[in-house]
Every structure is written in C-alpha cells, then in structure tokens.
Amino acid sequence: MEPVSIVNENKKQQKKRKANKVIGLLSNKKKLSLNLFAWLFLSPYLLFYSWFMLYPIVKGFIISLYEWSIGNERTFVGFGNYKSIFQDSFFWEALSNTVYFVVISTPTLVITGILLALIVNAKLKGTGFLRSAFFLPHILSISVISSIWVFVLQPYTGLMNAVLKSIGITTEIFWLDSENLAWLSILLATIWWTVGFNMVLFLAGLQEIPDDYYEAARIDGANSWHCFRFITLPLLKGVILLVVVLQSIASFKLFGQSYLMTNGGPGTSTRTLVQYIYETGFRSNEMGVASAMSYVLFLVMILFAIVQFKFMSKKD
Amino acid sequence: MEILKSRIKPGRTLLYIFSYSFVIIWLIPMLWMVITAIKPDGSPVTILTELIKPPFTMDNYQYVSENASIWRWTWNSVYIAVVTTALTLLLTSMAAYVLSTIPFKGNKLVFGIIIAGLMVPTEATIIPLFLMMVDSGLVNSYSSIIFPSVAAPLGVLILKQFYDSIPKELVEAAEMDGANKLRIWWSIFLPLSRSSMAALGIFTFISSWNNFLWPFLAISDEKMMTLPIGIPLFQSGYAAELTIPMAANMLASLPALIVFILFQKHIIKGIAMTGIK
Known part of the structure; x- marks a missing residue:
C-alpha cells in the first residue's frame, strides 16, 4: 500500500508543479505585456520631459563651460564663466x-x-x-x-x-x-x-x-x-x-x-x-x-x- | 451659542467695516481701469466727481482694436492655453496612471526623476531652451511655447496622488470582468479623477494664459505674440496718455474676467487643490 501512495503523491506533486509552471509562464507573458503597456503609456510624457526638462539642464551646464554666442565660434573656457560672474x-x-x-x-x-x-x-x-x-x-x-x-x-x-x-x-x-x-x-x-x-x-x-x-x-x-x-x-x-x-x-x-x-x-x-x-x-x-x-x-x-x-x- | 454671538457683536461690526472698506480700496485700481478706458482722451482721470460724470466713449476700444493686433494676440493666447492644457491633462494622466498602478521595474526611479523636476524653474533653463528652439527652427511658433509647459511635473504628482487613493478592489473587480489596463484607465480612473483633472486644468490654463518670461523670449514676430507680450509692446507708444492703454488692458483682460466670473467657485477650489495636496 505504502509504495503506491508514495507514487500517487509524486504524481500529484508533479501535476501541481506542471500547473505552477504554466501559471508562471502565463504571468511572465502577462508581466511582459504589462511592462510594455507601462512604457508605452509613459513614453509621450517622458518624451516631453526629457526633451524640455532633462536635456536643457544638461545642455545648460555644457553651454556654461563655453564662450558661446549666437553666430560666433565657441571656445571651451572651463569654469571661466563662473569665475567671471563672481x-x-x-x-x-x-x-x-x-x-x-x-x-x-x-x-x-x-x-x-x-x-x-x-x-x-x-x-x-x-x-x-x-x-x-x-x-x-x-x-x-x-x-x-x-x-x-x-x-x-x-x-x-x-x-x-x-x-x-x-x-x-x-x-x-x-x-x-x-x-x-x-x-x-x-x-x-x-x-x-x-x-x-x-x-x-x-x-x-x-x-x-x-x-x-x-x-x-x-x-x-x-x-x-x-x-x-x-x-x-x-x-x-x-x-x-x-x-x-x-x-x-x-x-x-x-x-x-x-x-x-x-x-x-x-x-x-x-x-x-x-x-x-x-x-x-x-x-x-x-x-x-x-x-x-x-x-x-x-x-x-x-x-x-x-x-x-x-x-x-x-x-x- | 446665542449668548456668545450677541457678546461678540461689536467686534463683528468692526470686522464688517474693516473688511468692506478694505475690499473697496482693493478694487479701486481695477475700477479705475474700467472707467478710464471709457473716458475721452485728455479728460481729468484723478478727480472722482469728474470720473463718474459723462461723457463716456467707446472710441478708445475702437482705436485699440484698429491699431493693435489685439484680436490676433487674443487668439494666440487662447489657442496656446487650450492646447497646453489639453496636452498636459492627457499626458500627465497617462503617466500618473502607470506610475500609480503598475509596479514595473524602475517605477520608483522614473517617478523620482519626474518629481525632481519640480525644483527646476523655467527661469534657470531659458538659455539652453532658446538655443534648442533656434537649432530646431521652432522660434516664433506655437510649439515653442506649448512644449516646455507640457513637460511640467506638477500634474503627474497631483494625479498620481489621487490615483493612489483609488481602492485596489475596484481595479481587481474590473479585471475580473475582463477589462484591460487601457479600459480601466479610460472608464474608471479618468471619470473618478474629474475634480483633480479640473483643478489641474484650471491651474495649467491660468499659468499658460499669464505666462510672460518664456513667450517674451521665444516670440519676436508680432503676429505670433500672446496678449502678455503684445500689450506692453503696444502700450510703449502711449506713455503720456492713459485712456488708450487702459482700453488695451481691458480688452486683454476681458476673456479671463468673463471666465473667472462664470467659474469663480471652481477656479478658487481648483487652486486650493493644486497647492494643498
């Protein structure tokens, strides 16, 4: 009797594991589509945000390191501009x-x-x-x-x-x-x-x-x-x-x-x-x-x- | 309570007198604008008895609308404010929805980066923004005014805070019924957040309508100017007389005044919501 029940138990567990695997796969797929949706839905705002908020901050700092005027050559001056404003x-x-x-x-x-x-x-x-x-x-x-x-x-x-x-x-x-x-x-x-x-x-x-x-x-x-x-x-x-x-x-x-x-x-x-x-x-x-x-x-x-x-x- | 009320009464009378005399003083500059705008050129405008006596005239208004591009500027202001508000509401709501309901990898980081933007004043980025607009040929366009405003992070913060307060059970129930994420946003989150959206919309509209510094820099073509930029330009030719500039002020303020009188309760409530949260 005992060996049979053990075999049965094993079969049950295997079935369970298989089911879990399927669920896991499903949720992986679901997760992927959820992530895709998340980034898709975020992207229009993030586009504006990085274009008109993040990029200008970086670019502003770079500009501040140059002698920069519209229509003229640019020269790198390091922190020279900061020095001169102080x-x-x-x-x-x-x-x-x-x-x-x-x-x-x-x-x-x-x-x-x-x-x-x-x-x-x-x-x-x-x-x-x-x-x-x-x-x-x-x-x-x-x-x-x-x-x-x-x-x-x-x-x-x-x-x-x-x-x-x-x-x-x-x-x-x-x-x-x-x-x-x-x-x-x-x-x-x-x-x-x-x-x-x-x-x-x-x-x-x-x-x-x-x-x-x-x-x-x-x-x-x-x-x-x-x-x-x-x-x-x-x-x-x-x-x-x-x-x-x-x-x-x-x-x-x-x-x-x-x-x-x-x-x-x-x-x-x-x-x-x-x-x-x-x-x-x-x-x-x-x-x-x-x-x-x-x-x-x-x-x-x-x-x-x-x-x-x-x-x-x-x-x- | 009754006894208390009667005891406070002398104080209340004083409060009434103070409050109402103060509000009259408060409104005097506004009333002065309204009246001088309809006085004939050259009439004495500082003597009260002369002010409220006829003659009154609409000539100043006619002169302004014939000699300044005031209708064009009004249209530009309305167009820019409407598009900015619509875009802001749509995009920030989408972003806030994702940040509030989907725990994807990087959620906290993205939110943190967006919120950090609250500390960045436009005033600090005018130089790079202007050079970007020059490079991309956007100077003197509606887009140059609209785009940077849409990037403002306040809306994401306000709407996310509201979305966070929507019970999870509601979302789960909708998912059980087979609604997908898009559907849940459209038919649950958007309708529920109507008052937050209205508050954000009002705030965005007023900010855009009154925006001065950036349009002042990005727009040099008279045809593309908004009211706040065009009005001083027109007035700079009339330093000595004041009836015509005051009529220009009136025309520039009328749309905002009408909207305010119609929706004053909502507007004031909306401002309170955007600030307090």
Missing part, C-alpha cells in the same frame, strides 16, 4: 536685489495672505464676493497689472498721488524714480497681483480646522487672540511652510513686475537676477555667461528651499 559687481548687485525682494516680499505676502483668509473665513455676509474680489487680480496678466500700477503711481496724473493730496500730503512723489519707493511699488503691485493665491491656500487650511476646537476654547474663556495663537496658528503650520516655500521661490524668480514697471531702475537698483540673465544672454549675446548665471540661480533656489524646510521643521 568678479562681476553687477551680478552681485542683481543677486542681492533678488534676495532683498525675497526678504521683503515673503513675510508680507504670507501675513497678508493669512489676514485675507481670516476675513474670508469669518462667515461674514457676502463672503463669496470678498473671496472673489481678493482673488480677482491674480487672473490678470502681469503686463496688465504692471500697466495699471504704472499709471496709478505716475506723478501728476496718477491716482495714488491724487489720493495722497486729498488727505493732505501735497509733495509730488516720484514712486518709480527712487530706489526704496521703486521697491515699495513693485512690492505693492506684487501683493495685489499674487496674494489671492496665498489666501486661497490658507483658506483651505483654515477650513480643515474643526469648529468644535474654537467652541471648546471659547467655553474655557479664550478670546479671539488666544484662539488664533493657540489653535489656528499651530494647525496652520503645514500650510504656512508650504506657502513660505512657494512664495520665496516665486519671489526669487521676480522678472515681469520689475522689468515692466521700472526696467530695473532707477539705474540698476531694482534689476533682478532673471533680468540680468536675460540681458546678458539676449542683449549682449553672451549665452555662456548667462547660462552660468542660470546655474547659480538654480543652486541658490534649491539651497533656499532646503534651508527653509529644515528651519521650519526644527521649530516644531
């Missing part, structure tokens, strides 16, 4: 202008964003109107925004000075002709244009905080400030971090407002890094130098983002 005082000025704008604009735009979000979240009558009104300028293009503000701030015929005159400030102010006022003007236009975006992000964060928290705190005798300080702010921390990072990156890329409103002036005092890259590459036809500057801009921006994430998560 000795270029205009580059340092543009970089410090850019950092200055990041420093003045990020806190202002974050705080105004929170304030507007609090107003819109306060369940006032006409909340929908308030929200749309604050967001509205964001859908206009930077060209329209700059044009409106240039006219608003123009001396003699501008709205701003007319309003100031009516409240007793009679000196004619030349908003775009002095360094500090020019920065203030660019900042004003930027707030008006972009703070709606930050407001919407903060609003979404505020709406995720349950009402019970506030009710419980009120019952315990907390006032509005306590509620804001000990409930809203801590629970909004994630969104604040997000907005600070997004905002400082956006401010670092400042170009449209300053180019269209002041053209970098008076002199070069509001010329930003992006504008200097544009002028070096497209007006002076020094593509190699401009490319090196782009790389520096890129690295500084990544540093910014890393430092901010570290700093904000440490504060916990």
